[in-house]
């Protein structure tokens with residue numbers, strides 16, 4: 038078994054044993070000794086062990102621990118706000134004891150924030166807490182302030198304020214995912230899933246569907262904001278079309294990754310303020326095929342996302358790109374993402390034109406029903422947008438987005454306020 042997984046299992050055994058035996062009892066000391074020995078194995082050749090604990094598994098040093106997919110303690114630890122554990126290589130047995138005791142207290146509803154233990158932990162080699170509040174250097178810092186601002190109408194403002202949600206973790210994670218893929222890494226699926234779960238929660242702020250759409254501040258932020266927005270819109274639309282929960286989530290993933298092939302397009306072309314030359318347009322038009330290739334080569338089980346990446350610029354009359362050798366209908370998910378893609382692209386400020394209003398974009402889509410876009414999908418989309426609240430989410434400060442540590446917090450991001458009922462997906 039992976040030493041990190043073995044260590045976490047021994048951590049769970051410690052916490053179970055601590056509820057049976059008081060401090061100093063030999064049985065308790067034995068399991069703590071055993072877990073410390075496992076910990077030293079983990080720290081044998083690294084300076085810092087970082088664990089992110091999600092509802093669906095554990096991410097260790099950026100990779101999912103397959104052995105812990107069904108580990109009971111993920112739910113208990115995450116439920117108690119222990120979503121991230123960071124341990125320095127110089128941890129001592131005493132320090133580990135103190136940290137275990139603090140975790141045990143937190144699991145039992147006593148926040149270490151209220152006692153001296155918290156201060157000890159902040160300075161110690163073991164840190165834990167909510168992913169949302171863990172800083173990159175391991176220090177505990179205040180949670181992010183809400184950054185959703187509602188539209189002018191009172192409904193939107195009410196929805197926004199009741200959400201008290203920041204998407205800065207999710208946005209930072211999307212940015213990080215693009216960087217990972219750009220440098221040849223695999224698609225970090227745990228983070229992708231966490232973002233989808235988090236966005237889905239954000240969308241059900243109240244009775245009315247909330248579409249938390251991220252507003253770009255700088256032109257080079259488009260790839261990140263666009264991925265988040267197309268994902269949100271795709272999930273809302275899939276839900277409105279009566280798709281199953283699993284399909285809706287899968288469409289959200291496909292929406293998030295539909296333009297992943299743009300990592301292969303040079304930034305000068307991607308962010309060019311003027312019109313593209315023919316050669317540049319050709320490079321840009323390669324992103325659907327590149328995206329499909331990345332998704333098929335680097336990750337298992339991404340066939341549908343790959344199909345969507347390939348087909349999302351193909352119109353229902355066969356026009357668009359890439360040109361298919363044999364005309365055939367596109368997948369439902371591709372037709373759905375196509376509409377969401379148009380909506381976000383036209384609603385966003387671009388270097389060469391101002392953003393369109395919601396009604397202008399919906400009219401544009403409706404005019405193209407039956408030629409470019411699927412009539413039923415576009416009709417449902419227009420109804421969904423008109424009957425939803427659009428929550429404008431501000432981009433977080435740039436240092437948050439680019440910080441390499443923030444992505445781990447973002448896993449957390451998955452954790453929106455628990456009181457918010459999730460979308461039925």
Ligand SMILES: [Fe+2]
Pocket residue numbers: 295296324349350
């Ligand atoms: Fe695209």
Ligand SMILES: [Fe+2]
Pocket residue numbers: 263267295296378
């Ligand atoms: Fe797109």
